[in-house]
Amino acid sequence: MTVAIVGAGISGLACAAELAPGERVEVFDRIPVAGGVHGWRASETVSLQRAAVRAGAALRLGVTAIRWEGGQLLAVGPDGVYRLTAAALVVAAGTRPLTRAELGLAGGRPAGVVPAPVACHLAENGLLAGRRPCVVGGGDWAHRACHELLAAGATSVTVLAPDGVRRAMPDGVDVVEGLSPVAVEGGPRVTALIAGDERIACDAVVLAHGLAPLRNVEGAVWDAPDVVHAQPLDDPATVAGAREAGLRAAAAVRTLLGSEAAA
Amino acid sequence: MPPDDGHGRRDYDVVVVGGGVVGCAIAWRLGFTTARVALVEAAHDVGEGASKGNTGIATCGADCAPGTLEADLVTRSSPRWEELCTSLDTPWRRIGTLAVAMTAEEERGLAHLRDQAHENGCRADIVSGDEARALEPMIAPGARAAVHIPDDGIVDSLRLTIGYAELAARNGVAVLTGARVTDLELEDDRISAVRTPRGRLTTRFVVNAAGLEAGRISALAGGDEFRMWPRQGQYWLLDRELGGRFAKIVGGVPTEVTRGIYCVPTTNGSLLLGPTAVDAEYPGEKAVDADTLDAVFAAAHRLVPSVRRDQAIKLFAANRPASDPVYRVGRDARVANLVHAAGIRSTGVSSSPATADLVHSLLADAGAPVEDEDASAERSLPPLPRLLGNPAPERLLDLDPRYGQVVCACEQVTAAEIAAACAMRVPPRSLDALRKRTRAAGGRCQGTVCLAGVSFLLSLHMGMQPWEIPVGEPEATLGVAS
Numbered sequence: 001m002t003v004a005i006v007g008a009g010i011s012g013l014a015c016a017a018e019l020a021p022g023e024r025v026e027v028f029d030r031i032p033v034a035g036g037v038h039g040w041r042a043s044e045t046v047s048l049q050r051a052a053v054r055a056g057a058a059l060r061l062g063v064t065a066i067r068w069e070g071g072q073l074l075a076v077g078p079d080g081v082y083r084l085t086a087a088a089l090v091v092a093a094g095t096r097p098l099t100r101a102e103l104g105l106a107g108g109r110p111a112g113v114v115p116a117p118v119a120c121h122l123a124e125n126g127l128l129a130g131r132r133p134c135v136v137g138g139g140d141w142a143h144r145a146c147h148e149l150l151a152a153g154a155t156s157v158t159v160l161a162p163d164g165v166r167r168a169m170p171d172g173v174d175v176v177e178g179l180s181p182v183a184v185e186g187g188p189r190v191t192a193l194i195a196g197d198e199r200i201a202c203d204a205v206v207l208a209h210g211l212a213p214l215r216n217v218e219g220a221v222w223d224a225p226d227v228v229h230a231q232p233l234d235d236p237a238t239v240a241g242a243r244e245a246g247l248r249a250a251a252a253v254r255t256l257l258g259s260e261a262a263a
Numbered sequence: 264m265p266p267d268d269g270h271g272r273r274d275y276d277v278v279v280v281g282g283g284v285v286g287c288a289i290a291w292r293l294g295f296t297t298a299r300v301a302l303v304e305a306a307h308d309v310g311e312g313a314s315k316g317n318t319g320i321a322t323c324g325a326d327c328a329p330g331t332l333e334a335d336l337v338t339r340s341s342p343r344w345e346e347l348c349t350s351l352d353t354p355w356r357r358i359g360t361l362a363v364a365m366t367a368e369e370e371r372g373l374a375h376l377r378d379q380a381h382e383n384g385c386r387a388d389i390v391s392g393d394e395a396r397a398l399e400p401m402i403a404p405g406a407r408a409a410v411h412i413p414d415d416g417i418v419d420s421l422r423l424t425i426g427y428a429e430l431a432a433r434n435g436v437a438v439l440t441g442a443r444v445t446d447l448e449l450e451d452d453r454i455s456a457v458r459t460p461r462g463r464l465t466t467r468f469v470v471n472a473a474g475l476e477a478g479r480i481s482a483l484a485g486g487d488e489f490r491m492w493p494r495q496g497q498y499w500l501l502d503r504e505l506g507g508r509f510a511k512i513v514g515g516v517p518t519e520v521t522r523g524i525y526c527v528p529t530t531n532g533s534l535l536l537g538p539t540a541v542d543a544e545y546p547g548e549k550a551v552d553a554d555t556l557d558a559v560f561a562a563a564h565r566l567v568p569s570v571r572r573d574q575a576i577k578l579f580a581a582n583r584p585a586s587d588p589v590y591r592v593g594r595d596a597r598v599a600n601l602v603h604a605a606g607i608r609s610t611g612v613s614s615s616p617a618t619a620d621l622v623h624s625l626l627a628d629a630g631a632p633v634e635d636e637d638a639s640a641e642r643s644l645p646p647l648p649r650l651l652g653n654p655a656p657e658r659l660l661d662l663d664p665r666y667g668q669v670v671c672a673c674e675q676v677t678a679a680e681i682a683a684a685c686a687m688r689v690p691p692r693s694l695d696a697l698r699k700r701t702r703a704a705g706g707r708c709q710g711t712v713c714l715a716g717v718s719f720l721l722s723l724h725m726g727m728q729p730w731e732i733p734v735g736e737p738e739a740t741l742g743v744a745s
Contacts, residue, residue, distance in 0.1 A: 030669065030672060064669040064672060064675075066650070066651075066656075066669065066675050074656065076650065076656055076660070076666070076667045076669060076677075077667050078664060078667045078668055079667070080657070080660060080667065081656045081657045081660060081667075096708055096711045096712060097711065099576065099707075099708060099709040099711060100577075100578070100709065101499075101500075101575040101576055101577050101578050101709065102573065102575060104553065104556075104572075104575075104578070105578075106550065106551050106552050106553050106556075106578075107550050107551065108549050108550040108551075108580075109549065109579065109735075110739065111733075111734040111735065111739035111740060111741065112739075114714075114741075115708075115709070115710060115711035115714065116711075117711055117712060117715075118710065118711065118714045118715045121715035121716075122715050122718075122729070122730075122741070122742055125715075125719075125729065127729055127730040127741075127742040128730075128742050128743050128744075129741075129742055129743075130742075130743055131743055182553075183550075183552075187739075188735070188736055188738045188739035189738075189739060203743065204743075207711075212708075214672070214708065214712065215707075216672040216673050216675070216706075216707075218652075218675075221502075221503075221504040222504055
């Protein structure tokens with residue numbers, strides 16, 4: 001039977017390597033390399049990718065899965081359209097920090113309220129989200145955003161960690177723990193973040209708090225009987241946790257296919 | 264008419280002030296004539312005021328006060344939507360509204376609502392709670408009865424406004440953004456020129472479609488006095504996965520004060536909850552607050568219990584122009600060459616085609632050279648195919664391989680769609696303006712994954728550095744210089 005996997009990170013690769021010896025497996029990822037947040041150079045990425053391919057899994061990298069309908073996955077890439085009829089779909093598409101709406105942030109809509117992945121991506125290209133940013137969050141994304149912003153030239157960084165800091169932040173970062181962000185102030189650019197009774201002056205608010213699964217395949221955004229999600233929300237994220245989630249998904253797929261006995 | 268270069272002295276037959284849905288519709292209508300027309304808009308893009316913060320309902324006019332100009336213009340516009348939206352490449356569906364009564368008292372209000380609809384010539388029926396739930400299973404089990412208004416529609420009001428402006432521009436109308444009217448030059452009882460930061464425009468006629476600024480524009484001309492103030496509305500936008508399951512617009516029973524809180528499936532599949540109606544002091548007041556949002560959510564949840572807070576993708580506020588009088592569409596009593604299309608509160612989208620026709624005939628009555636139709640004018644925009652929901656993506660990739668490059672995964676917006684938007688006559692000059700045209704970064708992750716990539720693409724098309732790209736108005740850039 002055929003299994004479609006969306007996401008070639010650790011979870012997707014682990015699931016593929018586990019299932020490929022018995023099933024026909026195709027793995028799709030919108031990015032042209034495997035590894036997801038853990039990166040293509042991580043040793044586990046390299047070994048899982050090798051194991052999956054050796055077991056017969058096909059990797060479709062740089063191809064975006066867009067729709068799951070009637071047991072068929074539709075995906076598009078620069079080289080064309082893919083239609084894969086499959087008995088099950090595994091969504092292992094990773095996670096992202098919570099959005100402004102998910103955080104319930106009140107206030108206007110000034111410029112400078114930026115999701116952490118965007119702030120990091122821009123900083124890597126030499127573009128600062130703000131000189132005095134306030135980073136909301138205490139886990140992986142907050143940690144990474146602090147590093148990237150400081151490296152790109154931020155002069156002072158404040159971390160607001162509603163659930164406390166779970167990773168050591170770089171030297172020189174001010175940390176405020178235990179307060180939840182309430183509202184942003186300012187316009188046209190943000191001037192402050194309100195958290196509890198505190199008013200944190202800043203010229204950017206970097207959203208790095210919480211995690212939500214990335215679900216963008218139409219027809220598989222919510223739970224469906226032939227869809228298995230493998231998107232662990234651990235923060236900090238670990239390779240072991242991602243691998244376990246992939247293996248759990250593989251087990252769920254086997255149950256779904258009724259092929260446990262064969263395995 | 265030669266395209267405008269943004270500099271120097273220019274000469275027009277008609278200058279339309281205001282690039283909201285009303286002004287753009289007027290420009291669209293005038294674009295079919297041989298008149299030389301300019302549209303001036305203060306903001307960096309068209310559709311930046313009430314036209315981008317509304318429910319997206321194109322009402323058939325059922326709940327307008329009978330006998331008013333508003334009722335007349337809305338009901339005359341309603342039958343035109345199918346053809347109009349096809350010609351403007353604007354998403355549109357006539358899905359109907361259920362105005363739901365949850366209490367005995369609300370139920371007593373339904374007959375009035377139905378009778379009012381009939382008085383306006385609109386179809387409307389009272390249906391039982393069970394019949395209402397058969398039409399829209401999302402409605403609360405406790406609903407007692409409803410008025411079903413089958414001819415209400417939903418429209419992408421951003422694409423409608425931009426579509427009007429784009430077709431106008433293709434037909435020779437100069438669309439000038441970032442052109443706030445700073446002064447009007449007068450000769451005797453006529454306006455002779457319009458001054459803006461983008462130059463001085465001499466003109467024979469002026470249309471005042473400036474929304475919240477309409478009172479100021481009239482005052483600059485020494486024209487009719489009318490009082491305008493912002494009426495703020497706050498909204499929730501919920502996930503596409505939920506909105507896509509709605510068959511009907513679901514509303515409560517309107518009161519004297521407001522049409523009430525609606526659950527509106529949008530043309531892109533999301534679900535809008537709102538609006539509130541609170542008079543604000545300043546047009547710039549566009550902040551959301553937790554208490555108001557709680558009230559909106561509670562009102563929506565009462566009608567549709569399956570809405571959930573964690574489905575929110577955006578919380579936002581917008582101002583619509585409240586005014587006294589409302590629907591001031593007519594020639595100024597003192598300034599001979601000034602026509603107002605002002606005070607168009609709440610139903611500006613729904614009345615826009617008929618309002619444009621009315622302004623056209625008012626201009627003709629006033630002696631403007633707008634009576635000759637231009638036989639060579641384009642009647643419709645070339646449709647731009649989109650990947651999202653497309654039944655045959657293979658054909659899109661044959662058309663342009665960039666359809667295979669999904670930039671915004673939530674809304675499945677491709678590099679081809681972004682390139683096409685950037686090639687428009689009224690091009691996007693900010694990330695917001697690009698989102699309005701393509702939905703890029705407007706989905707459930709709100710740009711968390713794609714906004715950096717979208718800004719790089721936009722910077723390529725705009726010939727700017729990524730850090731110079733504005734989020735909205737030019738001074739509000741994505742980043743700061745490091």
